[in-house]
Amino acid sequence: MPSTRENNKRTKRKSILEAAFRLFSRNGYNQTSIEELAREAGIGKGTVYSYFQTKRDIVRAFCEDELEFTREELAVNTNPDMPLKDQLMIFFMAEFKHLSRNREFGRLYLQETVFPREHHSDKDLEMQNRYFGLLFPIYQKAQEQGELRKDLELLHIAGHFYALYLLLVSCWFSGMIPTEQTREALSAMFDQTLEGLKPKE
Amino acid sequence: MPSTRENNKRTKRKSILEAAFRLFSRNGYNQTSIEELAREAGIGKGTVYSYFQTKRDIVRAFCEDELEFTREELAVNTNPDMPLKDQLMIFFMAEFKHLSRNREFGRLYLQETVFPREHHSDKDLEMQNRYFGLLFPIYQKAQEQGELRKDLELLHIAGHFYALYLLLVSCWFSGMIPTEQTREALSAMFDQTLEGLKPKE
DNA sequence: TGTAATAGTCGACCAGAGTCGAATTAAAAT
């Protein structure tokens, strides 16, 4: 029995996120006040804070939903028999596409995720595990097929590629790499790395 | 002739930074109000804002000073004849030491530097150039001495190691790597990478 | 030395993030 309450809660949460998306996208994060946001969502200011702890948490929730969606979609469209390089490019470029569509959101989310004030919470760890769960099998298979050295820990491999992705994103944010060149840049960095991680003949 | 004015300005700027260091370190960034900071520095609130545009700029200025100091010190203590790996470890661990001593400052600084709202300013670019200026010669020499493949661009090499350092820092902030294990973790990642970047026999 | 121009200081003020407890509404108990 879907009680009136639970129903209401989910609806309101969604309407807050939708209002946030509209307003943040149109006017920017800092230019949108919580009061305005509450008005747009048709509720009182205080109510917003019973759904989200802080203004930033709204961004975070939005990104997490979006990211999950992106990754689910990806898990379907990806083919585990492709070469490692291709799979990595598809994965990280999808991630980047999501980021570039929501530059401001993505920025705030990354700031807090990559350099968090507190140690990772359970929620963070869960997100991380889901991320690894998506990539580990790909690296593992690549090891089995001789595309990667077998003496490397999966975690190190995953970290290595993730680090390069972070660098790309950082360069993009700071304007060193324009959007059109991101693919090429990432590709070059991955090639360089894959060259080093493949087994010796 | 050091005019009364310029003298005063430098003194005040310093006293703001010192007060900020004391208060931010003791009570945290968010727990310290500008008014409190002004009181500690012995000036009015408005005056703080004639020295720094925003509260965060205070952190930024502090870090830039500190970073410059760290790097100058390093330039003296480092020996260009050491193996590449050793030099890199010294450089990045010095950087990390500075970070871990001022965790909160470093965090805020990295957030803005790695994922900036705007494209890099002239000041940012200058910092970056000074950074590259310190490392490029090291990589170049390593290429000449056969420690690194010669077909790689210096920028790519520098980016690669910097990316790994960023990852380390991120893992440290999120609690995945405790302080005592940072050296070991960085060392392992560098080994893995150097293996891939060295010339084929 | 006196006066005009300029640089530097200050705190009252404003706007917006986040809190709190009173009021309202839904669910449970009788």
Added chain:
DNA sequence: ATTTTAATTCGACTCTGGTCGACTATTACA
């Protein structure tokens, strides 16, 4: 149906980052 209990909503309120313009000290110039 009525009362009790608990969840939810709300906006007045607080606190703080940042602005503004009146005030003061310094310098330039007559």
